[in-house]
Amino acid sequence: MLTQQPSAALPPRPLDELIAYFEGDYVALKDAKVSIMTHAFMYGTATFEGIRAYWNAEQGQLYGLFIREHVERIRNSAKMLLMEGLPTTDELVGIIVETIRRNGFREDAYIRPSFYKSTRAIGVKLHHLDHELYVIATPFGNYVDVEKGIRLMTSSWRRNADEALPARGKIVGGYVNMAFQKSEAELNGYDEALVLTPSGHASEGSAANLFIVRDGTLITPPVSDDILEGVTRKAILGLAADLGIPTEVRSIDRSELYICDEALLCGTGVQVSAATEVDHRPVGSGQIGPVARKISEAYFAAVRGSLPQYRSWLTPIG
Numbered sequence: 001m002l003t004q005q006p007s008a009a010l011p012p013r014p015l016d017e018l019i020a021y022f023e024g025d026y027v028a029l030k031d032a033k034v035s036i037m038t039h040a041f042m043y044g045t046a047t048f049e050g051i052r053a054y055w056n057a058e059q060g061q062l063y064g065l066f067i068r069e070h071v072e073r074i075r076n077s078a079k080m081l082l083m084e085g086l087p088t089t090d091e092l093v094g095i096i097v098e099t100i101r102r103n104g105f106r107e108d109a110y111i112r113p114s115f116y117k118s119t120r121a122i123g124v125k126l127h128h129l130d131h132e133l134y135v136i137a138t139p140f141g142n143y144v145d146v147e148k149g150i151r152l153m154t155s156s157w158r159r160n161a162d163e164a165l166p167a168r169g170k171i172v173g174g175y176v177n178m179a180f181q182k183s184e185a186e187l188n189g190y191d192e193a194l195v196l197t198p199s200g201h202a203s204e205g206s207a208a209n210l211f212i213v214r215d216g217t218l219i220t221p222p223v224s225d226d227i228l229e230g231v232t233r234k235a236i237l238g239l240a241a242d243l244g245i246p247t248e249v250r251s252i253d254r255s256e257l258y259i260c261d262e263a264l265l266c267g268t269g270v271q272v273s274a275a276t277e278v279d280h281r282p283v284g285s286g287q288i289g290p291v292a293r294k295i296s297e298a299y300f301a302a303v304r305g306s307l308p309q310y311r312s313w314l315t316p317i318g
Contacts, residue, residue, distance in 0.1 A: 013139065019102040021095050021135040023118075026102055032134060037120035039129055044173020046116035047077035050268040052140070053100055053109040053317060056304045062105055063305050064315040065268075067093055069231045071113075077169040078115045082126045086115070087133070093315075099135045100317045110140030110268075114172070142271070149276035149288050150265070152205070153190035154254060155181040159203040159226045167226040175207070182206040192265060194257060194278060197226045202252040205265045208273075209233035210252070213262035213284075213291045217246040225251055232266045235313065239298055242309075245291060262289035264296075272296045 016030035040046040049070040054063050071092045078086055087095065096113055103109070118132040157180045160167060165174045181193035185206065193206040203221060204210050209230040211220045218240050223229055240247050257263055261284045263275040274292035275283050283289075288296075302310035 015138065018136070018138055019099065020137070021099045021133070023132045023134070026099065029136065032136075034116075034118070035120050037122075038116070039119050039121055040116035040172065042122070043117075043124055044171070044176070045081060045126060045129070046114050046172040047074055047081055047083075047170050048112055048114040048172060049074045049170060051096070051111040051113070052268050052271075052303070053105065053111060053137075054303045054305075055105065055107050055109075056306070059305060061305060062100070062109070062317040063303065064097065064100060064111070064317055065303050066231045066235070066313055067096055067315045069234075071096070073229070073231065074113060074115065074170070077166075077171065078131075080166050080169045081115075081117070081131075081171070082129075083115055083131045092133075095133075096135055097315060097317060100137050103137050105137070105139060105317075107139050108141060109137055111135065111137045116172070149274050150191040150270075151189075151277040152192050152194045152257070152263070152275050152279070153185045153188055154279055155184055155193040155195050155206070157181045157184060157193075157195070158198050159195045161198050162226050168223060168229045170228065178206040192270070192273075192275075194254075196254060200254065201225050202254055202257060203227055205267075205270065208265040208267035208270045209236075211236065211264050211266065212252060212256060212260040213289065214256070214260050216261075216291070217248050218291060218295075219248045219250060219252060221252050222249050230267055232268060232271075236266050236272070236295060236299070239295060239302070239310075243294060243298060245295070257283070260284070262292050264292045272299045 018029045020029045020032045022032035051070045052065045071089050113135040115131050115133050117129045119129040160177045181195050185193040195203050197203045203226050221227055237247050257278045258281050263283045265273050274288040276286050301307050
């Protein structure tokens with residue numbers, strides 16, 4: 001079994017009572033509202049991050065995971081959208097930590113900061129528009145069943161190319177591409193999509209980075225294959241090196257998923273999730289393999305503060 005520690009069973013809190021940071025103040029979520037004329041609502045001109053916080057019941061401590069790294073990435077994404085005058089990295093980290101703290105979570109949580117074009121106007125452009133910031137935080141468990149293994153389907157919808165819509169940026173409008181992929185997979189009875197680049201290389205899941213294992217080596221596509229520069233992906237590469245698992249960054253063909261020994265997806269949402277089937281073909285033995293299991297067990301121990309050598313990943317909230 002994987003060592004994914006479940007959150008404490010708590011009664012659900014009404015969403016409206018959660019505390020959000022909205023346009024310069026901490027408010028109840030029910031009071032964080034925008035006009036339907038807001039540019040980001042009409043055109044998807046916003047960027048966001050997904051951040052997890054993990055509750056360690058034995059320590060009585062909530063840990064925010066890779067907060068600074070996510071902040072640095074959202075600031076880069078905002079640059080792509082011609083947003084200037086952003087909070088500094090330290091200021092934004094402080095806002096996110098304070099939003100989490102005010103909610104008093106004693107369970108796993110998901111945090112979403114977003115810079116969005118707030119001008120109320122019709123017209124497709126990025127320049128000469130105002131922007132604002134919100135941060136929401138909510139209890140959040142597993143996005144997929146990390147202990148069962150997931151079934152992948154190659155999507156007919158290709159990954160948007162970086163020269164069409166920046167793949168390395170978390171641009172809100174770009175996630176419609178991923179919504180097509182995810183729904184196609186689920187409506188066909190699968191758990192997740194395997195997404196190809198326009199040139200036919202394996203790129204990602206619908207919203208997760210991809211790894212395969214061949215002959216004991218952990219392999220992941222390069223950033224030039226239209227992937228998001230994943231925070232979790234970078235951590236997994238480092239974790240694998242610490243565990244003595246060889247790694248390689250190179251393009252992966254679709255057919256390699258059919259003959260690889262193991263495959264896994266990683267990201268804030270899916271966390272570390274082994275794939276056991278691709279397009280009706282078992283991955284390896286059709287069970288969670290030894291490399292994925294080793295990485296997963298170490299990862300979940302690290303994110304809950306149980307491995308001191310990875311405390312740099314974590315920000316204690318309290």
